[in-house]
Structures are given as structure tokens and as C-alpha cells.
Amino acid sequence: MCGATEGGLSLDGVDVKKEAIIQGQVLRSGEPVGNAYVRLLDRTGEFTAEVPTSATGHFRFFAGPGDWTLRTLAPKAEPVDTTVTAATGAVQEVAVSVAS
Amino acid sequence: MSRENALVTADWVEEHLDDPSIVLVEVDEDTTSYDKGHIRGAIKLDWTTDLQDQVRRDFVNKEQFEALLSDRGVSNDHTVVLYGGNNNWFAAYAYWYFKLYGHQDVKLLDGGRKKWELDSRQLTDDVPTREKTSYTATEQDKSIRAFRDEVVAAIGTQNLVDVRSPDEYAGRLLAPAHLPQEQAQRAGHIPTAASVPWSKAANDDGTFRSDDELRTIYSDAGVDWDKDTIAYCRIGERSSHTWFVLKELLGQQNVKNYDGSWTEYGSLVGVPVALGDEPGQAEGQGA
Numbered sequence: 324m325c326g327a328t329e330g331g332l333s334l335d336g337v338d339v340k341k342e343a344i345i346q347g348q349v350l351r352s353g354e355p356v357g358n359a360y361v362r363l364l365d366r367t368g369e370f371t372a373e374v375p376t377s378a379t380g381h382f383r384f385f386a387g388p389g390d391w392t393l394r395t396l397a398p399k400a401e402p403v404d405t406t407v408t409a410a411t412g413a414v415q416e417v418a419v420s421v422a423s
Numbered sequence: 424m425s426r427e428n429a430l431v432t433a434d435w436v437e438e439h440l441d442d443p444s445i446v447l448v449e450v451d452e453d454t455t456s457y458d459k460g461h462i463r464g465a466i467k468l469d470w471t472t473d474l475q476d477q478v479r480r481d482f483v484n485k486e487q488f489e490a491l492l493s494d495r496g497v498s499n500d501h502t503v504v505l506y507g508g509n510n511n512w513f514a515a516y517a518y519w520y521f522k523l524y525g526h527q528d529v530k531l532l533d534g535g536r537k538k539w540e541l542d543s544r545q546l547t548d549d550v551p552t553r554e555k556t557s558y559t560a561t562e563q564d565k566s567i568r569a570f571r572d573e574v575v576a577a578i579g580t581q582n583l584v585d586v587r588s589p590d591e592y593a594g595r596l597l598a599p600a601h602l603p604q605e606q607a608q609r610a611g612h613i614p615t616a617a618s619v620p621w622s623k624a625a626n627d628d629g630t631f632r633s634d635d636e637l638r639t640i641y642s643d644a645g646v647d648w649d650k651d652t653i654a655y656c657r658i659g660e661r662s663s664h665t666w667f668v669l670k671e672l673l674g675q676q677n678v679k680n681y682d683g684s685w686t687e688y689g690s691l692v693g694v695p696v697a698l699g700d701e702p703g704q705a706e707g708q709g710a
Binding site: 337338341342358360362363365367369370371372373374375378383384385386387394396397398399402 | 453456459508509510537540541542543588589590595596598599600601602603604620622627628
């Protein structure tokens with residue numbers, strides 16, 4: 324599909340030049356987790372946003388430039404924290420593995 | 424109001440799935456969530472079509488709300504139990520909306536859809552059919568809804584509580600970070616508003632913190648319990664969550680939700696705006 328990215332989510336209609344995008348996929352033993360929740364925490368650890376994963380385990384945030392933490396919650400798993408640095412005009416791809 | 428009257432647990436909902444006096448209602452920001460599975464027996468309200476006037480920026484009127492609930496099979500005597508995604512943002516918005524139109528018995532499912540899913544509780548695709556009713560709403564209860572002029576007048580005199588994320592409050596982001604950031608209005612916050620992100624009131628699983636924890640959070644942020652309070656966010660849904668905490672869980676009097684919120688205030692001509700992490704001052708006060 325035109326505009327599709329490695330992360331699997333289309334960026335059609337999004338002006339990537341103006342956004343600092345963090346996106347990726349949640350996996351359990353290599354399989355997508357479609358009922359997980361990913362929380363975006365700012366550099367002080369404060370909650371900024373949360374999304375449920377898609378059926379294919381994908382998620383996306385429009386963050387600002389800087390350091391962020393992704394906190395992933397999934398059924399029958401401990402929360403997983405992943406740090407990521409976002410930059411305006413770039414798409415940061417993140418793979419999150421939760422315990423199997 | 425109190426926690427016992429306004430909030431129910433997931434266990435309670437499971438025990439009452441077949442109780443005919445209860446109507447479960449799912450309300451989500453992502454209006455397709457319900458279609459991907461919902462709690463058995465739950466009906467759906469779409470906040471973009473069912474609850475908004477489709478021409479001007481306002482809610483559906485009393486007659487439209489009556490027609491909506493009659494059509495969906497909700498009667499005045501039903502206990503309405505609301506839940507949804509985004510930690511109940513839009514369910515809390517619908518809760519406030521039901522109260523605005525005078526529904527007596529409304530409750531929120533603590534933790535909403537997320538807690539239900541993380542607990543691996545059952546969801547279904549079956550859409551229930553309900554008998555139509557003849558619902559009667561009251562006139563809007565303006566004691567819980569704030570409009571822009573009272574918000575401007577509240578600067579420096581009432582509690583203004585900005586419940587958006589710290590980066591939105593400071594003007595570093597214009598929208599919650601799951602949405603694109605391109606917006607027409609100015610960034611920042613209403614001068615003198617305390618920053619208490621809605622998320623401080625909730626645990627990671629979306630359930631509300633204890634009353635003692637909640638009181639401490641708002642006191643520490645500078646909320647004066649002897650003053651009237653107006654909560655706002657970007658479009659009025661996250662601030663419904665905070666309105667619910669202050670009014671329904673903690674029993675604070677005179678709490679209003681400003682549904683115009685930042686998308687209105689940040690577009691007004693000539694009103695004061697504060698940038699950065701500090702509340703700032705009312706014009707004419709201090710330096």
C-alpha cells in the first residue's frame with residue numbers, strides 16, 4: 324500500500340515532517356499481541372498518552388522531540404518499560420516483547 | 424455522591440450481566456471498539472454522532488437526547504453503567520452528559536474496558552436488541568457545565584484545573600500524543616490554572632486511586648476545597664474524568680466541566696494565555 328511503513332501502520336494523510344512519531348509492535352514469543360495497551364510517559368515519568376494495540380499488535384504516538392518511555396501492559400504479563408528518543412520529522416520503530 | 428454510588432467493579436458487573444434493571448453502555452473515543460467485541464448485553468453510544476449536534480458545536484438538545492435513549496431502550500428507571508476505552512475518558516464524559524440531562528442512577532465501571540481486557544474477562548460480538556422506551560430528560564443542569572465567559576471570569580478567583588498532560592499544559596504539545604499535533608489554536612494554558620493531569624487520579628490499569636490519595640493529589644496541586652472549581656482539557660472528555668473524581672467520588676460541591684476546553688479557549692481572541700510549567704498570574708496581579 325502506498326505510504327505503508329515497516330511498522331505496518333499507514334502514514335497516509337500524516338505530515339511526517341511536522342511530527343515526532345514513535346510506533347511499533349507488541350509481541351509475545353514472536354506473535355503479535357492485539358489486546359495490549361501501550362502508555363507513553365514523558366521524561367519525568369508522567370503519563371502523556373495511551374493506545375490499545377491493533378489486531379496486529381501495532382501502536383503509534385505523535386510525541387514531541389526528546390526522551391520518552393513506553394510502558395506496555397498486556398494480559399497475564401508484567402508491565403514492560405522501553406525507552407525511546409523521538410525527533411521531529413522521524414519515525415522511531417520500536418518492538419516490545421512481553422513475557423510469554 | 425460517593426464512591427459507593429458512582430462506581431462499580433468488574434466483578435459487580437459480571438454478577439449483574441442478566442439484571443434487567445441495568446443497562447450497560449460502552450462509549451469510546453475509537454467508535455469502532457464496540458464492534459470488535461464488548462461486554463455481553465452492552466449497547467453502544469457514539470460520542471461523535473449520538474451525543475453531538477451535527478451542525479453547530481454543541482450537544483444534542485433535550486428532545487434529541489430523549490429520542491436517542493428511547494430508541495436505544497433506556498428508561499428513566501434504569502441503572503446506567505458506563506464503560507469505555509482510554510481509561511474511561513469518554514465513558515466519564517457520557518456519565519457527565521447523563522447527569523447534565525438529569526438521569527438519576529448512573530455508574531462507571533472502575534477501570535473501564537482496559538481493566539476488563541487485562542483481566543481476560545469475556546467480550547462478545549452479539550449486539551443486543553432492546554425494547555424501545557419513552558425517555559424523559561430534564562433541562563440541562565447548568566450547575567455542572569461551564570461556558571467560556573465564566574471561565575475567563577474564574578481566572579484568579581476560582582480553582583481552574585487543567586487536566587491535560589504536562590507537555591500540553593506547558594504548550595509543548597497541542598493534543599494528546601496519540602493524535603496528530605497540527606491544530607489551529609494557540610498552545611498553553613489558562614493563567615492560574617493548576618496542572619493536575621487526569622492520569623494522576625488513576626492507576627495504570629485505569630481504576631481510580633483511593634479517596635485519600637485523590638484528596639492529597641489535588642491539595643498538593645493547590646486546589647482550594649473552599650472554592651468553586653472548573654475543570655478543562657482539550658475537548659472536555661478528560662476533564663469529565665476529573666469532574667467525576669472531584670464531584671462524584673470526593674463529593675466536592677460546585678464543580679463544573681468546561682466542555683469547550685482548550686480547543687475553544689485557545690482560539691478565543693484577546694484572552695490571556697500562560698506558557699510554561701508554572702500556573703502564571705491573573706492580569707493586574709504581581710509582576
